[in-house]
Every structure is written in C-alpha cells, then in structure tokens.
Amino acid sequence: MVGVAILGHGVVGSGVAEILEKNASRLAQKSMQDIELLYVLDVREFPDCPYAAKFTKDFSVIENDPRVQVVVETIGGVGVALDFTRRALLGGKNVVSSNKELVAEYGAELLSIARERNLNYLFEASVGGGIPIIRPISQCLAANELHEIYGILNGTTNYILTRMISHGLTMEEALAEAKQHGYAEANPTDDVEGNDACRKICILAALAFGRQIMPSSVSTEGITGVTLRDVRYAASGGMVVKLLGRAKVLDNGNVSAYVAPHLIHRDNPLASVEDVFNGIVVTGDAIGDVMFYGRGAGKMPTASAVVADIIDAAKHLNARKLIFWDKADDNKFEPASAIPSAWYVRAKMSESQARELFGEISMLSCDEAADGEIAFVTPEIGGEMPSAAGIESVMRVL
C-alpha cells in the first residue's frame, strides 16, 4: 500500500481526492499496488465531504506518519507550499505538485533535495494542465538535443484573443465573457499580464535546457496592449495574434526566454490552437518540431495529470526518475533582444518613412485604420524591439 496525503483542498486538490477515492481499483492495477488517500490538509472545514474523516489542519501529522509515501502539493504559491514541500522531501516522502510558481522559482533546490534522498519530485500538472509535456520532454525526447520551446501556455488569454479574432470582440468585452464562463478569475492580472505563461516557460526551459531560469529575469509582456485593429491587420496578412512563451538556445550556448504577443502565420500548427486550449512546440535535433495540444487547465484535466504522477511515484518508490536541473546562472541567460525577429509594426508614419527605417516591409491592411496609420511586417532585423517616432504597437512575427 502506498499512502497519499493531499495538501490543499482547492480545485485541483479536490479533483485529485475524487479520482483517488472513485477509481481506487483501476489505479491499483496501473500502479501494481493499492494507493490509499490517508490525509487531506486544509485550513477550511469540509464536513459534508465523503472523505471528511481524512481532513487535518496539522502538517506534522502527515510528516510523522510513515505510511505517507507520496505528498501531493496543490496549495499553490511559494509560502507554506515551499515549507511543506521541503519538509516532506527532507522527511523521505515523494512529492507531486501542480504548483507552477513553486517549481519555476524553487525547482532547482527541490529537485536537488529529492536527488540527494533518492526521491521523486514530479510536476506534470504544473504546465499544460493535463497535456503530457513534462514526461515527454524528460523521457521520450531524451535522445534529442533540444533547441527551442515555445507555445500557447495560458488558456485565459488564448480564449480572449480567439474571441477578438473570430468574433471581433474588444479585449474588454472578451475578458468580461471569459470571466462569465469561469475561464478568467475575478483578478485576471497573472493571466493577462503574462505572469502565468512566464512561470510555465521557465519550467519548460529548465527541463529542456538543464538550468533554472528565474521568472523575474524573463521579459514578460501580456495581451493588454493588443487592440482589435492589430488583430485585423494581422488577419490581412494571413496571421493571428497569439501570446507565446518562448525559450531558445543561442549560438553561444546561452539561453534566452521571454513572454510576448506574436503574430503567427495560419499555417503554423499553433495558429489553430483556439479558445482555452494550449499548444506547446518542442524542437529537437533528431525529431524536428513536435507539438502537444489539449486543455491547459481545468479541475479534472489537471487532477488527472497529478494522479498520473502519483501512479508513477508509487511505481518508482525505489527507482528515481531522472528529472533534474542546475541552479540559475545569470551569466548563461540573455535577454529577449538576443533573439532576432521580424516585427509587426503599427505606426503613424508614411510608407516611405517606414521603408527608410526598416527596408523591405510587407504592408498590412485594416478597414478601420486610424487616420495616417499604417501597419507592416519588417524583415528580420535583430532582437531589439523597433522604436521610432510614430510607432504605436510592435509585436514579434513568428
């Protein structure tokens, strides 16, 4: 029997508990032994819950029960979640997490503690909800030298952009609709400002390239500056606006990463990733481009990814998975400007001025263009964002 304790009975934690309680026999078959939910830690009371007897408010009860071999951390944030994760690992328990903030900021430390103690720290659910991505990168693509990872990592902003593109809603209208459907939280800052996507690209980059990248060092631009006119100019050139997280190995071996809205061509497989779906492209030397697509959030998709990690941890109590990355090193990280790019530019200037500034540009059009406004795509001109008098909007073109 493998005993499990869940920390945090929120959306994901309660989904995990539900799966463990309802599908016990199927899970036992998959993991070749019984998996038993022993504790759920939460500061709140859930008296009507079918497993109400398993609740505790005291982490030390879990910490001191040797039957608990897998601790599931779905608290979120870097406060008690960090403290409990450290204590669980130091106490010889495997930890499974859906906490992207914690993995992005403290992954190197926690993986290092896990390695020293021959334990697993698994976090498939931290990126892409239920989409398999962490395990495919660390195992299936193990024979590849990975060069680049980029993708649509946040469902809320992708829903908003999709509604702007397909139904001509403004950003504000689309955000209001996303809140109505429960796709955006009351305070959507972390989503619309790109912070959520930033944590996820940091985790993917660390996994793929072997070194932690601190979210605080990653240039992060959300979608609040994207206008309906930008969306229409993009459409005139066969492109759509998508918020991408991107990390790339540079020629000198350093890594650069950023989060920003992009114009991408309709024939890019990411262009058809719509609504709340996520899509992640991984580029390797042998495999070329591989894309993973699915629902990037939601209670049951995310919970099912956590449970897959629990099964894996239960099957590998004495055979650690090899997920590991080194501590962050500022000398090996470069800003977004290190990645050259073609740029979308919307500006109040003449076409000839634009050509003087940027060379061979491709003009875009929009029925509702403002007076004296033009928009165009530059040739590849380096990674510094173009700036000049009259420029009102700038985005990378992929």
Added chain:
Amino acid sequence: MVGVAILGHGVVGSGVAEILEKNASRLAQKSMQDIELLYVLDVREFPDCPYAAKFTKDFSVIENDPRVQVVVETIGGVGVALDFTRRALLGGKNVVSSNKELVAEYGAELLSIARERNLNYLFEASVGGGIPIIRPISQCLAANELHEIYGILNGTTNYILTRMISHGLTMEEALAEAKQHGYAEANPTDDVEGNDACRKICILAALAFGRQIMPSSVSTEGITGVTLRDVRYAASGGMVVKLLGRAKVLDNGNVSAYVAPHLIHRDNPLASVEDVFNGIVVTGDAIGDVMFYGRGAGKMPTASAVVADIIDAAKHLNARKLIFWDKADDNKFEPASAIPSAWYVRAKMSESQARELFGEISMLSCDEAADGEIAFVTPEIGGEMPSAAGIESVMRVL
C-alpha cells in the same frame, strides 16, 4: 554498463547505431550508466562503417553474450524479427522495437513473455516515428479512462493528400512527387492502401483499451479512391480530406476500429496537419482531447525514439514498465459499421432524390463537377456506408 545489440542495419537501425556511437556521454548521463553498442546483426557487409568490428551475422552470438541486456529490433516484418524477439526475451534480454507489424500482430504474446520474465518490451518508435505517443498514453494519461483514438498515422498519404488539396495535383502526380522526394517507396502499396495506418491504429487501440486487435480484422480503406473532385467538394464545405485510423470504445464496452479517408472540418486540429506530418488525437474522460503532432517517420526522428526507449530500458533493468494488453477476442471487437457517422456522398442523382434517401443534407459544390453529379454531407445516419444507385464516392465526415 548496459550492452546493446542492434538487429538490422537499415534506415532506423543505422540511425540508432549512429546516435549510440556519437552521443555516448550524453546518453550515459541520461541513463545514469554507460550504454555500449556491442553488436550489430545484419546479413549484409558494411566494411567501411566506423563500427564495422561490431557486425555479426549470427544471432546466437548476441543471445549467448550475457553483457547484452537490451536488444534493438529494427528488422521489420514478422519473420526472423519475431523469432529473434522471442528468443531475446526468453533469454532474459529487454527488447526495444520500431517494428509496427510485429507489435500489431504479436504484441500480446511478446508483452506476456516480457511480463513473466520481468523484462521490458518497448516500442515508442512503432507509431508516429519520433512523436512521443506510446509513453504518454501508457503513463501520462494513466488516470484517464480513454474513449477514442484517431489520427493521421501515415506521412506518405498525408503528403499526397496535402499536395492534392493545396496544389491541385492529381493522386498520380502527387504520388510521383512523393516518390521523388523519398517520401514514398518504389512500392507504396502498404501506405496508399492504408495497411501501415492500420497496424498503427491497432497498436494504439491495444495500448489504450487493453486488448489486441488484429490488423486483419480491421476494415482498411486507403486513399486510392480519393479524387481531386472529392478534395474540391470538401473545400467548398470548409473541409479537407485526410486518411484517418480510428478506434473507439462503444457503449457496450466493445471496441471498433477502422482506417478510411475522412472529410474533416478546418477547425479540427488535425486539419492543419500537413505534408509528411502525423497528428494523433486521444480522448479521455478527464483530459478531453489531447493531440500529439510531429514528423511521423524518417531515419533520425524514429531512431531518436528507439534510443529514448533504450535509455528507459537501461534505467529500468529491474523495474518493469507497465505496458500490457490482453489477447485479441473477436467477441469484443465490432466492425466499423458500429460507429455512426455523417457521410460525404458524391453521386449521379438529383438533389431531391438525395433528400429522399438521406434527409437533411448539406450540398457541396465544385467548379469541375461532372454532368448530373452532386455531392453533399448527410446527417448522422448510422455506421453502414450509404449505398444506392448513382453513388460514386462515399467518405465519413468527422
């Protein structure tokens, strides 16, 4: 040290040898021990090969060398490949395979031998080339009850259809082009008749639903009946023609599977899977739809998937992965007609005749329509392929 022997020095086998020889130190790091290529079995001579000294023509040399712990079978077919795989497993060696024909037809038996002897029989490369799909299904989606799998499983036919759709080539022109580019073999029967896709959907279905399905029992239709007019009628309804393998759990718990060309809507993520790329959609109760996308064939993508399995086998010499399925059971398999469908129909009949036969149809159009010909999409009318006087072409619509 983990000793490896490669059986068959063809496209994939030589790619595997290349990776093992060139990336030894990276692989050692990933698998936490040295992986050494000890033998390459082939009936041919390769005197100029840098590892020429490792060639043997005698399988018993490999069989009797206890240093060989992983045998890589890239021979293909179900002749000596089956014999050698059985002997390797019975002799206590793990086996990694890229041989879809063998896995599709003898998977249950070989997995059963592996299980009895606590060995691994791994075959990530047998479906989707280097696209991670076997491991994600068996591990990452382990907490899901899977309902359905379908996808573009053959790159050659997808290239041909893409060229017909995007450049108006006829089937024959597109096939000739595919041969020129090396995307189709001199004898492309297995690809264009759907047999290759059939083997792959059998493997995916067995893995997802736990029971072998014999390729011989799966209704298999290739692309040879698809005409340029069909492609154009599809386009008029916002659809593209794609060859899909599909397997589905029916309401009674039985499984049905088939291979056939389909019309799919442009907003289906598979619609943008073009050229030689593959795309595989997996549907689970918790996760919903997940898609895996990438190059489904080619020397290095496929070889990199084999090497990932070698690493996995090396890391799990004493901890078997849980991949297993039962023997085929005709009583639990139903023909394609068990899956209801809307249908594309091209026929010499009047619109009113068509409405009489099929009810509320949606008409399609084509500039080059033949005299008296119409094409339309029926409502969902059951899984039996529509047949009536005048019908010239029929395809499922997904």
